[in-house]
Amino acid sequence: MSRIVRLETFHNEFVCFVRATAEDGAFGWGQTSTYNADITAQVFHRQIVPWALGADASDIGGLVRLIERREHKFPGSYRARALAGLDTALWDMAGRRAGKPVASLIGGAPGPVRAYASSMKRDISAHDEAERLVRFCAEQGFTAAKWRIGAECGEDTDEWPGRTEEIIPVVSRALGDGIDKLVDANSGFSVARAITVGRMLEDNGIGHYEEPVPYWDLDATREVTLALEIDVTGGEQDWDMATWKRMIDMRAVDVVQPDVMYMGGLSRTLEVARMAQAAGLPCTPHAANLSLVTMCTMHLLTAIPNAGKYLELSIEGDDYYPWQRDLFVATPYAVAEGHVTVSDLPGWGVEISPAWLDRSVHTEAAVESFSPSAYGALYHKGGKP
Numbered sequence: 001m002s003r004i005v006r007l008e009t010f011h012n013e014f015v016c017f018v019r020a021t022a023e024d025g026a027f028g029w030g031q032t033s034t035y036n037a038d039i040t041a042q043v044f045h046r047q048i049v050p051w052a053l054g055a056d057a058s059d060i061g062g063l064v065r066l067i068e069r070r071e072h073k074f075p076g077s078y079r080a081r082a083l084a085g086l087d088t089a090l091w092d093m094a095g096r097r098a099g100k101p102v103a104s105l106i107g108g109a110p111g112p113v114r115a116y117a118s119s120m121k122r123d124i125s126a127h128d129e130a131e132r133l134v135r136f137c138a139e140q141g142f143t144a145a146k147w148r149i150g151a152e153c154g155e156d157t158d159e160w161p162g163r164t165e166e167i168i169p170v171v172s173r174a175l176g177d178g179i180d181k182l183v184d185a186n187s188g189f190s191v192a193r194a195i196t197v198g199r200m201l202e203d204n205g206i207g208h209y210e211e212p213v214p215y216w217d218l219d220a221t222r223e224v225t226l227a228l229e230i231d232v233t234g235g236e237q238d239w240d241m242a243t244w245k246r247m248i249d250m251r252a253v254d255v256v257q258p259d260v261m262y263m264g265g266l267s268r269t270l271e272v273a274r275m276a277q278a279a280g281l282p283c284t285p286h287a288a289n290l291s292l293v294t295m296c297t298m299h300l301l302t303a304i305p306n307a308g309k310y311l312e313l314s315i316e317g318d319d320y321y322p323w324q325r326d327l328f329v330a331t332p333y334a335v336a337e338g339h340v341t342v343s344d345l346p347g348w349g350v351e352i353s354p355a356w357l358d359r360s361v362h363t364e365a366a367v368e369s370f371s372p373s374a375y376g377a378l379y380h381k382g383g384k385p
Helices: 037-052 060-070 077-098 126-140 163-175 191-203 218-227 241-249 266-278 292-303 354-359 372-379
Strands: 004-011 016-022 027-031 111-118 144-148 180-184 208-210 231-234 311-314 339-342 361-366
Touching: 004 037, 004 077, 016 037, 016 077, 027 077, 027 292, 037 060, 037 077, 037 361, 060 077, 060 266, 077 266, 077 292, 111 126, 111 292, 126 144, 126 163, 144 163, 163 180, 163 191, 191 218, 218 231, 218 241, 241 266, 266 292, 292 311, 292 339
Parallel strands: 111 144, 111 311, 144 180, 180 208, 208 231
Antiparallel strands: 004 016, 004 361, 016 027, 111 339
């Protein structure tokens, strides 16, 4: 057994990286979920660190379950987001220790992963979006692309009147045959409107219909799923295993889409993938930005037998996500012929940029100075104003 003796966070408002170090000097890098990362860092140090310091670094799933039990009065998104930082750091440590990529540790292998070009934009006209996606497919070889319809949680309003009815056929025709077509409604429609739009999608050769109705209403989602031939997909926001079991048991969706970071890490995401596999459902995870979440998802997709057809790969650059800039020493997301590659480097195969770390807020907790009663003072040690 090698105990965890140091846990560090490096964060700004959008990203929080976690470094875990074991008593033998082995270390690993992980990440909590993006956005409100400064809040998630506080949750990490308050609710994750006290149970993780001194624990066996190799029993990742066991430690995650222990923390869930110890922090049972605080279930929810932030606990899961914070757990992701610990879980993914320990998987990276395990890979570095073994000299193998995480993919190989979970039954996969390094190699290419087919990706789809994922547009995050709604403030874009149908013709501009069509031109953009056609260009990305031509330049980088993507054979699948996704764009946005409706308005996020829009209650049947559109980003502007008529946009959904226009963008569906315009983009679909522009992409043409040979490109798999996906859309995301981000919980935008009522059941009746979602079904009407879904039939329009089917008529235009689109095969993936994401979050057509409010994601939290599984009965409404199932009603849409039963009414349409197109694959209805969802689950990116969900972290609770009871919700996942209900979603899968009732066949609310045709394809499950857990997000590694929202879920609480790789270990819990693998549980969802196994539940879906047992029910005969594919798993196409959500990975909407180019932080560590997409790399973790790449490793996952090489390993699970019910992996979906492709990886979500955001095509939005630093102009849209300025906080993505210079996270890594070298970009791990180079696209060739519509594929990205899981390397044979140990762990996740990435290194965090030292310059980015220098600009972040750093907080450290170490087992040699740790005690629960002293934690309030320890938490502030190393923090930068």
